[in-house]
Amino acid sequence: xxxxxxxxxxxxxxxxxxxxxxxxxxxxxxxxxxxxxxxxxxxxxxxxxxxxxxxxxxxxxxxxxxxxxxxxxxxxxxxxxxxxxxxxxxxxxxxxxxxxxxxxxxxxxxxxxxxxxxxxxxxxxxxxxxxxxxxxxxxxxxxxxxxxxxxxxxxxxxxxxxxxxxxxxxxxxxxxxxxxxxxxxxxxxxxxxxxxxxxxxxxxxxxxxxxxxxxxxxxxxxxxxxxxxxxxxxxxxxxxxxxxxxxxxxxxxxxxxxxxxxxxxxxxxxxxxxxxxxxxxxxxxxxxxxxxxxxxxxxxxxxxxxxxxxxx
Amino acid sequence: xxxxxxxxxxxxxxxxxxxxxxxxxxxxxxxxxxxxxxxxxxxxxxxxxxxxxxxxxxxxxxxxxxxxxxxxxxxxxxxxxxxxxxxxxxxxxxxxxxxxxxxxxxxxxxxxxxxxxxxxxxxxxxxxxxxxxxxxxxxxxxxxxxxxxxxxxxxxxxxxxxxxxxxxxxxxxxxxxxxxxxxxxxxxxxxxxxxxxxxxxxxxxxxxxxxxxxxxxxxxxxxxxxxxxxxxxxxxxxxxxxxxxxxxxxxxxxxxxxxxxxxxxxxxxxxxxxxxxxxxxxxxxxxxxxxxxxxxxxxxxxxxxxxxxxxxxxxxxxxxxxxxxxxxxxxxxxxxxxxxxxxxxxxxxxxxxxxxxxxxxxxxxxxxxxxxxxxxxxxxxxxxxxxxxxxxxxxxxxxxxxxxxx
Numbered sequence: 001x002x003x004x005x006x007x008x009x010x011x012x013x014x015x016x017x018x019x020x021x022x023x024x025x026x027x028x029x030x031x032x033x034x035x036x037x038x039x040x041x042x043x044x045x046x047x048x049x050x051x052x053x054x055x056x057x058x059x060x061x062x063x064x065x066x067x068x069x070x071x072x073x074x075x076x077x078x079x080x081x082x083x084x085x086x087x088x089x090x091x092x093x094x095x096x097x098x099x100x101x102x103x104x105x106x107x108x109x110x111x112x113x114x115x116x117x118x119x120x121x122x123x124x125x126x127x128x129x130x131x132x133x134x135x136x137x138x139x140x141x142x143x144x145x146x147x148x149x150x151x152x153x154x155x156x157x158x159x160x161x162x163x164x165x166x167x168x169x170x171x172x173x174x175x176x177x178x179x180x181x182x183x184x185x186x187x188x189x190x191x192x193x194x195x196x197x198x199x200x201x202x203x204x205x206x207x208x209x210x211x212x213x214x215x216x217x218x219x220x221x222x223x224x225x226x227x228x229x230x231x232x233x234x235x236x237x238x239x240x241x242x243x244x245x246x247x248x249x250x251x252x253x254x255x256x257x258x259x260x261x262x263x264x265x266x267x268x269x270x271x272x273x274x275x276x277x278x279x280x281x282x283x284x285x286x287x288x289x290x291x292x293x294x295x296x297x298x299x300x301x302x303x304x305x306x307x308x309x310x311x312x
Numbered sequence: 313x314x315x316x317x318x319x320x321x322x323x324x325x326x327x328x329x330x331x332x333x334x335x336x337x338x339x340x341x342x343x344x345x346x347x348x349x350x351x352x353x354x355x356x357x358x359x360x361x362x363x364x365x366x367x368x369x370x371x372x373x374x375x376x377x378x379x380x381x382x383x384x385x386x387x388x389x390x391x392x393x394x395x396x397x398x399x400x401x402x403x404x405x406x407x408x409x410x411x412x413x414x415x416x417x418x419x420x421x422x423x424x425x426x427x428x429x430x431x432x433x434x435x436x437x438x439x440x441x442x443x444x445x446x447x448x449x450x451x452x453x454x455x456x457x458x459x460x461x462x463x464x465x466x467x468x469x470x471x472x473x474x475x476x477x478x479x480x481x482x483x484x485x486x487x488x489x490x491x492x493x494x495x496x497x498x499x500x501x502x503x504x505x506x507x508x509x510x511x512x513x514x515x516x517x518x519x520x521x522x523x524x525x526x527x528x529x530x531x532x533x534x535x536x537x538x539x540x541x542x543x544x545x546x547x548x549x550x551x552x553x554x555x556x557x558x559x560x561x562x563x564x565x566x567x568x569x570x571x572x573x574x575x576x577x578x579x580x581x582x583x584x585x586x587x588x589x590x591x592x593x594x595x596x597x598x599x600x601x602x603x604x605x606x607x608x609x610x611x612x613x614x615x616x617x618x619x620x621x622x623x624x625x626x627x628x629x630x631x632x633x634x635x636x637x638x639x640x641x642x643x644x645x646x647x648x649x650x651x652x653x654x655x656x657x658x659x660x661x662x663x664x665x666x667x668x669x670x671x672x673x674x675x676x677x678x679x680x681x682x683x684x685x686x687x688x689x690x691x692x693x694x695x696x697x698x699x700x701x702x703x704x705x706x707x708x709x710x711x712x713x714x715x716x717x718x
Contacts, residue, residue, distance in 0.1 A: 015495055027364045
């Protein structure tokens with residue numbers, strides 16, 4: 001094996017080639033102090049860098065665990081998404097059109113309280129909640145009225161329109177209800193609608209009527225299917241006045257008059273009457289008055305009314 | 313962006329260490345913002361004799377200057393002196409390579425490289441290469457590139473020093489965690505402060521008389537033509553007084569400082585001076601004439617040594633701008649008379665520009681102030697000091713440090 005080739009370093013012939021920094025030559029107290037300070041500075045900076053790195057790592061870890069926490073802190077951006085939730089039939093498009101907001105709207109410029117009021121001013125909306133979801137979204141939650149009857153309205157253009165009446169008496173056009181739902185509801189008649197703003201004032205006593213309709217739908221669904229018009233000529237919402245009654249125009253059993261209480265009893269009596277009448281006589285029924293205690297007045301088209309007692 | 317640099321000028325003298333801190337601002341202006349001084353220890357005749365003691369006092373002065381400046385020194389320029397410094401003139405001649413005899417940059421570089429590349433003994437190191445004017449076919453030219461000619465000559469005054477002694481100087485600064493940006497011999501540093509461009513052109517010798525050494529530089533035609541160091545300075549006066557009057561060094565030093573004269577008028581010849589001044593036991597009065605005679609004799613001896621050394625290369629009498637004295641020991645009254653008697657030419661004390669702060673206007677600061685000049689013209693690389701170019705830069709230097717403030 002050949003011996004390793006020895007290389008001789010180039011001779012130093014300029015003072016600049018001399019090695020300058022030699023820690024072993026720091027012999028004075030000032031130099032030693034300066035060196036200690038330098039080492040402390042280096043350690044301090046290193047510690048700072050390590051701490052920063054750890055903090056950054058922790059922040060990244062937290063971000064991965066809870067990205068929302070950081071998103072909340074991000075700057076507000078233009079509206080990008082509308083999250084819409086409802087318990088009824090309204091759609092996001094309907095809400096957008098009613099509120100007049102669209103993608104790209106400056107989120108920070110939106111007045112949430114005004115949006116809330118605008119939504120609740122719509123008859124179909126029972127209550128609404130609008131929230132900003134930072135950085136660029138809006139969450140709208142709506143609770144809708146439940147329609148119980150239809151009502152015919154003379155529109156401003158003279159045409160007759162079908163609106164709906166909610167269980168609380170609110171009257172509104174009704175958006176996006178399925179046709180079957182609308183056709184299954186009786187019309188409301190015998191009330192004077194009072195103008196209020198662009199709509200109508202709530203009708204008093206509808207809560208009671210809604211109870212009747214609801215009870216009928218569950219107790220006597222085959223009869224309820226034939227109910228066409230609910231007349232409130234003799235009912236203004238007060239249930240304790242002697243003349244208070246709810247009239248229901250039906251198909252095939254004439255007019256049925258209910259007292260505004262104890263609906264289940266009255267409906268049972270009605271059901272018995274219909275059973276007793278049989279199919280042939282049902283066609284002749286003109287009026288069934290259920291307002292009397294334990295009794296009912298049944299009027300046929302070609303006969304005198306017959307008073308029946310002790311009915312179930 | 314702030315491009316200012318903090319520059320430290322360090323002179324490790326025999327009697328004291330001086331550290332000046334300057335802040336170089338935009339457009340080459342410099343502001344002196346700190347000063348640190350410390351009585352030297354471990355230094356004799358400009359050379360380090362006790363590394364630890366010397367380090368302590370240099371570092372103390374650096375700390376003091378940095379504290380005053382409230383800044384950390386980033387670039388260090390140190391002065392170098394001592395009898396180990398030697399210089400020689402080395403000339404090279406090259407033939408112009410191109411067929412049309414037009415000097416190219418490569419010709420100049422070849423000539424310069426040859427002139428600077430003389431091999432040195434193992435224990436010697438180059439400190440400066442001071443270029444003299446080019447000779448193109450024996451014509452003196454400053455910038456030969458593009459000129460026509462066949463033979464290009466260039467010469468360098470090469471200043472060398474003892475490797476170990478230079479390493480000691482660099483090591484003291486390195487021991488404080490700093491790097492030396494440049495090293496300049498004291499005579500050149502003093503020369504740029506006290507001699508004008510016109511004087512250098514006419515011919516002048518600058519003597520920086522310190523405590524332990526006397527550094528001198530001879531200028532002619534605007535170039536440094538010779539420089540050297542004589543290991544005799546103010547400390548020798550003290551020693552001579554101590555021996556001649558048989559008193560201790562402490563009293564000899566106080567006598568020297570109190571009298572502060574190298575020459576007396578006839579009217580003062582009979583005066584006497586008290587040795588200690590308290591008229592206590594051991595006190596005696598000494599004739600002024602005896603003291604001045606001793607001082608004068610030593611000064612004459614010093615100037616004669618310089619004269620003898622310089623005359624070998626340049627006849628001193630041909631230096632029409634005379635001689636300029638600077639350095640701490642040039643404060644002696646009548647010293648210029650002694651020098652004039654020996655040199656036979658006009659002699660004056662060096663004056664710093666008026667705008668130099670009172671704190672640093674004394675002749676003992678010439679070297680440290682001169683280091684700033686080199687700091688400002690540090691673009692010249694590899695310690696290559698072109699005093700020909702310096703001639704043109706000197707006027708600008710004055711403007712550059714108009715902001716001097718302490």
